[in-house]
Amino acid sequence: MTPPPPAARDGGVRRPSRAELAGAAGGTIADVGGPGLRVLFCGINPSLYSAATGWHFARPGNRFWPALHRSGFTERLLHPSEQAELPARGLGVTNVVARATARADELAPAELVAGGVVLAELVGRWRPRIVAVLGVTAYRAAFGRPRAAIGRQEHVIAGSPVWVLPNPSGLNAAWQLDRLAGEFARLRAAAGQ
Template structure:
């Protein structure tokens, strides 16, 4: 499904599943061609997103890509991407698209104010933090996975002392299999934080 040739029409982008009151919003780079054509997030069989989400303790039933829209009401989980344009590889995105996407994503997260914004990869968060929050690249270098020190302010002034917590986990792509075990651990930690009530947006 990803073998595009010149002149092929790209599938439409995925809808952004966001609303106020969510526990988590998962943030991807941009829709893969396969997922965009399927109409659901992380739909490619080689992507471990749903398998690891089911094992994380964040859900009460086994879910798959077809459940993405329903999870807002069922589990307080939403989905969005840094950039909306489907591509075969994230490297195909332009600098302008990334900057525009970071600004749009910031507005989305401020308006929906989830407790955690979970970025699927360090690169995604680095783009977002640099373009939307003004964090210098040097300050982002060497950052570990997990909760980041920045907070997304509801009054629109970045960064803030309280607000949505950015939380970074390794990518779920099949190309990132080296880090999948670590990703599962960070999802389990996130589930525990939510059970304990940590990371409140202080709304």
Template sequence: MPRRHGRCSAATPCGCWGSPMTDAPTLPDYLRPGLDLVFVGINPGAYSASVGKYFATPQNRFWAALNRSGLTGGRECGPGDEEWLFEHRAIGFTDVVKRASNSASSLRAADFRAWAPLTREKLLAASPLVVCFNGITGYKWFLQYAESRKQDDVALGEQQDRLGASRVFVAPNPSPANASYSLDDIAGWYRRLGELIARARAGRDG
């Protein structure tokens, strides 16, 4: 089960990772050892945090793309199915920054300095087969604030660097604000993600 404490707050994120932030609602982490995949968003949207479900805004294309990708095993999933994916598909969820906002553009450097290193620690502790960042920008910010390095040439797909033992993959941001990629495009990248998971699983079991 994910480590949760009722309605999680930005002051005390799931897993008891304290941070001197606001006491606003945020989303729970779905993290544990033994996962195949963890999706990492930039930060929870205000609406998603208010209802306690990842990618809950109807216009967000995450769930539709995930369902087309095959990663759900044929089940039609949507907001609120995080627990099922966690238990039955070994898929987890977290964010670079746990402070919710209406837009990621409202995040400050201080938010990333406070949260990104904690997210890195949580991912290292969970050590999934694959960590998938939803969006190049989010991954760049993670590298800058969690690993103290800037990398301007990030491309979609599998990354050369690993996070501990975890392979790293970057997929398009499914936000409706990202008009550069269609729903089919995003689903295609999630299918490539599934292929990477299969290769990583074969390497682990072989």
């Protein structure tokens, strides 16, 4: 299910209503990208807000887009509605699990493992230079890597090196924006901007 973006109002973007958010539960959003990416960013799963809008990392307070900009991946701060601009910059976005939930902790461990298999198939088709998983706990569960830490991994997915980044959710208080952007910048350097 890929719902249309919310209607614009006064030059801005309308926030989804409570009914739209409730209706987004279990929904999915389309991957952004294709073959030959420098970095394929992989979230844990879409939030209800993202599923309601059709945009990755769309929930206000999510720090993905600001970290992407502050780290130098983008020359300006992109709004989630501009996600289609990412492939021209060699960037893409997907999720480990396609099913939208209110919180990532609603996912069963088996869903993460199954999502890891689906992600490996996508990586095999697209062959990004680096796969960046945003969330160390989800990465550990999906790929059976209980000791994984933030940064480059020894593990590869379908031949592509893996880099684990902190979850950019506003709920991840341990990683404030400047520190998060620093990790994104380390990835950018490794990806050869």
